[in-house]
Every structure is written in C-alpha cells, then in structure tokens.
Amino acid sequence: MPRFKHEDLRDIPAAALMLLPSLVFLALFTYWPILRSVWFSFHDVMLGSPEIFFLGLENYTRLLADGLFWKSFGNTALYTLLTIPLSIICALLLAVALDTRLRGMAFYRSAFFYPVMIPSVAAGMVWVFLYAPGYGPINGLMAALGLPRLEWLYDRSWAMPAIILMSIWKYAGYFMLILLAALQLVPRDLYEAARLDGVSATRQLLHITIPLISPTLYFVIIIGVLHSYQIFDYVYVMTQGGPADATNVLTFYIYQNAFQFQDIGYASAVANALLLFIIALIAILAATLGRRVHYLGS
Amino acid sequence: MRHTLSKYWHHLVLLPLALLWLSPMLWIGVTSLKTKSEVFDSAAGWLPSVAQWSNYPAALSVAPFGRYLINSVLVTGSIIAAQLITITLAAYAFARLRFPGKNLLFGLFLVQIMFPIYAIFLTNFVTIRELGLMNSLWALIVPFVASGYGTFMLRQAFRQVPAELADAARLDGCGHLSTLWHVYLPLVKPTLVAFAIISVVTHWNDYMWPLLVTNSEEVRTLPIGLGLLAKADSGADWTRLMAATIVVVSPLLLFFVIFQRRFVDSFMHAGIK
Numbered sequence: 001m002p003r004f005k006h007e008d009l010r011d012i013p014a015a016a017l018m019l020l021p022s023l024v025f026l027a028l029f030t031y032w033p034i035l036r037s038v039w040f041s042f043h044d045v046m047l048g049s050p051e052i053f054f055l056g057l058e059n060y061t062r063l064l065a066d067g068l069f070w071k072s073f074g075n076t077a078l079y080t081l082l083t084i085p086l087s088i089i090c091a092l093l094l095a096v097a098l099d100t101r102l103r104g105m106a107f108y109r110s111a112f113f114y115p116v117m118i119p120s121v122a123a124g125m126v127w128v129f130l131y132a133p134g135y136g137p138i139n140g141l142m143a144a145l146g147l148p149r150l151e152w153l154y155d156r157s158w159a160m161p162a163i164i165l166m167s168i169w170k171y172a173g174y175f176m177l178i179l180l181a182a183l184q185l186v187p188r189d190l191y192e193a194a195r196l197d198g199v200s201a202t203r204q205l206l207h208i209t210i211p212l213i214s215p216t217l218y219f220v221i222i223i224g225v226l227h228s229y230q231i232f233d234y235v236y237v238m239t240q241g242g243p244a245d246a247t248n249v250l251t252f253y254i255y256q257n258a259f260q261f262q263d264i265g266y267a268s269a270v271a272n273a274l275l276l277f278i279i280a281l282i283a284i285l286a287a288t289l290g291r292r293v294h295y296l297g298s
Numbered sequence: 299m300r301h302t303l304s305k306y307w308h309h310l311v312l313l314p315l316a317l318l319w320l321s322p323m324l325w326i327g328v329t330s331l332k333t334k335s336e337v338f339d340s341a342a343g344w345l346p347s348v349a350q351w352s353n354y355p356a357a358l359s360v361a362p363f364g365r366y367l368i369n370s371v372l373v374t375g376s377i378i379a380a381q382l383i384t385i386t387l388a389a390y391a392f393a394r395l396r397f398p399g400k401n402l403l404f405g406l407f408l409v410q411i412m413f414p415i416y417a418i419f420l421t422n423f424v425t426i427r428e429l430g431l432m433n434s435l436w437a438l439i440v441p442f443v444a445s446g447y448g449t450f451m452l453r454q455a456f457r458q459v460p461a462e463l464a465d466a467a468r469l470d471g472c473g474h475l476s477t478l479w480h481v482y483l484p485l486v487k488p489t490l491v492a493f494a495i496i497s498v499v500t501h502w503n504d505y506m507w508p509l510l511v512t513n514s515e516e517v518r519t520l521p522i523g524l525g526l527l528a529k530a531d532s533g534a535d536w537t538r539l540m541a542a543t544i545v546v547v548s549p550l551l552l553f554f555v556i557f558q559r560r561f562v563d564s565f566m567h568a569g570i571k
Binding site: 017173 | 308311312315316317320325337339344383395398406407409410411413416421422423424441443444445446449499502503505506509510521536539540546547558
C-alpha cells in the first residue's frame with residue numbers, strides 16, 4: 001500500500017471535481033464503446049434486436065477464414081504504409097524548399113495547406129470528377145502528354161493508388177507546416193559550416209536536417225497514422241469499396257457488416273482487429289523510431 | 299550571386315507544384331461557371347465561354363443549405379464551447395494539482411487520441427440509439443465534449459506558467475477556479491486559440507459520424523448536405539454540384555485567408571513544445 005503525504009491528499013476533492021466532466025464523457029463515448037466492442041464480438045448481436053446470444057470465439061474463427069476481411073485488412077495496411085511515407089517525404093521536401101526566407105512564402109504555404117481545410121466529402125467528390133475516365137481533366141492531361149488514358153476509380157489496380165494520390169494532396173500541406181516549424185529551430189550556422197566543408201545538399205538533408213528534426217518527424221508519422229482512419233470518408237464517397245472490393249478497408253467493412261448486414265457481433269470482431277492493428281503499428285513505431293529520435297538539447 | 303540563383307531555382311520548382319496543388323480548387327471554380335454540356339465536351343476548352351452565375355442559386359435551391367449552415371454552426375459552436383470548459387478544468391488538475399494515480403489517469407485521457415470516432419463508431423452508434431439521441435443535434439455533439447488532445451495541449455501550456463504566480467494568487471486567498479480564471483487562462487490564450495481552430499476545422503468538416511446518426515433535413519450539416527446532393531446527381535450535373543461545393547468550402551477558406559497567420563501558427567505549433 002503506497003503512502004501519500006498529507007499534501008498529496010489535500011488536492012483530491014478539487015482534482016476529482018475538475019476531472020469529472022471529462023471523465024464522464026470519456027467513459028461514455030470512449031471507454032465503454034471499446035469494452036462493449038470486445039463484449040459484442042463474443043456474441044450474436046443484430047442491429048435493432050434486443051436479443052443477444054453467446055457465441056464464444058465463433059466470430060473470430062469466421063474472421064480468420066473470411067477472405068474479404070483479409071482483403072480489406074491488406075488494403076488498410078497498404079493505404080497506411082504507402083500514404084504516410086509518401087506524403088511525409090513530399091512534405092519534408094516542400095518544407096526544406098520553403099525554409100529559405102523565400103519571397104511569396106505566404107502564397108506557397110497557403111497553396112499547399114488549403115486542402116486540409118476542405119471537408120473530406122468535398123475533396124473526395126471533386127477527385128471523382130478529376131479522375132472521371134471520359135471527361136475528367138486528369139485523363140485529358142494524360143492524353144495531351146501522349147500517355148494512355150486510365151479508368152482510375154473503375155480500375156481494380158488503379159483505384160487504391162488514385163485514393164492514395166488524393167490523400168497526399170490532402171495531407172502533405174499539414175505535415176509540411178509542422179515540419180516547417182521544426183526546421184526554423186535548426187541553428188543556421190550548422191548549415192553554414194557544412195557548406196564551407198563542401199557537404200552536398202543531399203548529405204546536409206540526411207545528416208543534419210533529418211536527425212535534428214527527428215522528434216517532429218516521429219510526431220508527424222503518428223499523426224499520419226491517426227489521420228489514415230479518415231480513408232472511410234474517401235472510400236464511402238469515391239468507390240463504396242469497389243471495384244470488386246479493391247478499395248474495401250477495415251472501417252468500411254465494419255460499416256458494411258453493421259449497417260448493410262445488421263451483424264453487430266461480427267462487425268465488432270472486425271473493429272477489434274482494426275484496434276489491434278493500430279495498437280501494433282504505434283507500438284512498432286515507438287519501439288523502432290521512438291527510441292532513435294534525437295532530442296535537441298535534452 | 300549564387301544565392302539569388304538558388305532562390306530562382308526554388309521558384310522554378312515550387313511555382314508549378316503550387317499550381318498543381320491549387321488546380322483542383324481552380325477546377326471547382328471554373329466548372330461551377332460552365333454549362334452542363336461544356337463539362338462533357340472535351341473540345342469546349344478549359345474555361346466557360348460565358349460565366350453561368352445562375353448555377354449558384356440553382357445549387358442552393360435544390361437543398362435547404364441555410365438549414366445545414368445553421369446546424370453546422372450550432373454543432374461546431376457547442377462542441378468547442380463544451381471542450382474549452384472540460385479541457386481547461388482537466389488540464390489544470392493535471393498540471394497543478396497533486397493526487398494519486400495522476401499519470402495513469404492522464405494516460406487514460408490519451409487513449410482517446412488513439413481511438414477517435416472512426417475507430418469506435420459502431421458501439422458509439424449503439425449507445426446513441428439507446429440514449430434516444432438518434433437524429434438529433436445532440437448526437438453530433440456529445441461524443442466530442444471531452445478532448446484528450448485538447449487536455450494534452452493545454453496541460454503543456456499550463457506547465458509553462460511560473461508556479462510563483464499561482465502561489466501568489468493562492469496566498470491572496472484565491473481558490474482554484476479564480477486562480478485558473480485570473481492567472482492561467484489569460485497566459486495561455488495562444489494555445490486556446492490554436493486548439494479552437496484545430497477543433498473547429500475538424501468538426502466543421504466531420505463526415506462519417508453525422509452520416510451515421512442523422513437521417514432528416516432538420517439535423518443535417520453542410521458536409522452531409524453536399525454528400526447527398528452528390529449522390530442525387532451522381533455525376534449528371536457537375537456544374538450545380540461544384541457551385542454547391544464552393545458554397546460549402548468557402549466559410550473556412552475565407553477565415554483561413556483572413557486569419558492566415560493565426561491558422562498557420564496554430565497548426566504549425568500544435569504538436570511542438
């Protein structure tokens with residue numbers, strides 16, 4: 001039994017009162033749903049029906065044998081593992097290019113950042129138009145350049161890359177802005193010294209810039225993981241999981257099972273798989289990148 | 299000389315990229331002024347021959363966008379007002395009070411950052427149904443009243459406030475609440491503004507959750523209204539749809555253009571410190 005100093009106990013009533021409003025809502029809309037999703041996954045629960053039957057592990061054995069589950073799991077992993085590195089590399093290069101007291105800085109910043117302000121539904125819809133096979137401007141441009149026209153969102157192998165490309169447009173500006181703030185804290189004389197020693201720009205980036213902003217890069221990667229949930233909106237608006245489930249992802253598969261097939265129990269099992277995927281991804285990131293992060297001055 | 303040359307190169311690379319990034323927005327604007335046939339005619343060129351301003355009133359008359367706008371304002375306004383109260387109180391407790399289990403509790407607040415509504419919408423949907431809140435504005439507000447991220451940001455800011463200032467106020471007989479109000483809050487205004495901006499952008503644009511819990515015009519928000527219009531049109535009338543898109547995205551973009559510095563600073567420094 002740990003012992004507390006008198007002082008430690010005096011604040012308890014005040015702390016309890018101040019934490020209570022948050023805790024009530026967190027309990028109701030964060031903790032309870034997570035626990036309940038675990039509970040539901042062991043049961044047969046139908047949407048709108050009060051009856052619940054215990055199933056044991058049946059939902060999970062079904063999950064392991066469900067090809068569509070594995071497909072949407074693979075698509076989720078593919079989307080996350082491609083979108084995050086690509087948009088962060090893009091963001092880093094933009095940030096480095098902008099970190100030079102350039103004229104027109106405000107213009108460039110806004111041009112790259114504004115997609116963050118646009119609702120996901122509007123972004124998705126506009127890109128459906130841009131990708132339209134017949135009259136869409138992207139195909140128009142490709143034809144003008146002598147490239148083959150693509151079916152984009154209607155093509156099994158191009159639908160996911162199309163959504164990834166759109167996501168880079170949507171989020172790179174956000175990551176760029178956070179990285180730009182970190183770059184501005186890197187001491188200028190380090191670059192001066194490197195330049196005098198004849199170190200090339202690429203090596204400066206790899207050996208000075210990236211190590212020094214590594215805590216921020218790590219933070220941006222984590223934010224990227226959390227933003228990748230939003231793919232639901234794009235899939236819902238742009239493809240409804242198609243063609244032939246080429247863009248079906250876990251969040252959308254949960255939605256289909258729950259609201260199209262009314263099977264809350266099985267949908268909960270899929271939801272738990274998603275939670276495990278996110279926990280595992282963040283744990284791996286923390287164990288690999290998190291340890292190697294270089295904190296300036298600490 | 300070398301310097302000016304390298305800056306010239308910067309523009310040479312950045313300007314086309316910036317235009318590429320802007321092109322979807324320009325395309326929306328241009329299309330919103332075209333005629334229907336110009337959209338599908340590849341020989342018609344990139345610009346409308348005559349700007350069709352009538353697409354705007356036509357878009358606004360197919361759905362009650364006024365109602366959607368009011369709902370969006372009510373929902374976003376209520377969320378941020380409630381969040382500012384809950385995060386201020388919780389962040390103060392975590393930053394300045396001493397109590398057992400503090401780290402564990404703080405960890406529990408951070409759980410919410412890892413599992414946003416997108417991860418747990420299913421069981422939240424069941425809860426909202428059981429609470430009888432389906433198809434009401436409440437359903438769009440209550441899941442977001444507490445904010446782990448806001449509590450985290452504000453706790454960091456509160457910790458920067460010198461303890462002597464708070465101690466002096468306490469010696470003058472101020473309770474926790476008046477110390478919070480008179481000493482802490484005025485000093486962390488930039489953080490409050492930063493959080494408010496990020497929260498407003500997030501919830502103003504919310505799509506999945508409102509989609510699940512609303513099913514009538516009275517409670518729909520702007521993004522949902524736009525999504526419905528897109529579904530109804532299904533690519534038949536892009537001009538009207540793009541005009542509606544301009545109307546829906548312009549409030550935030552307008553604020554962004556006017557308060558650019560504030561927005562940029564908020565997003566820039568949200569994660570750092």
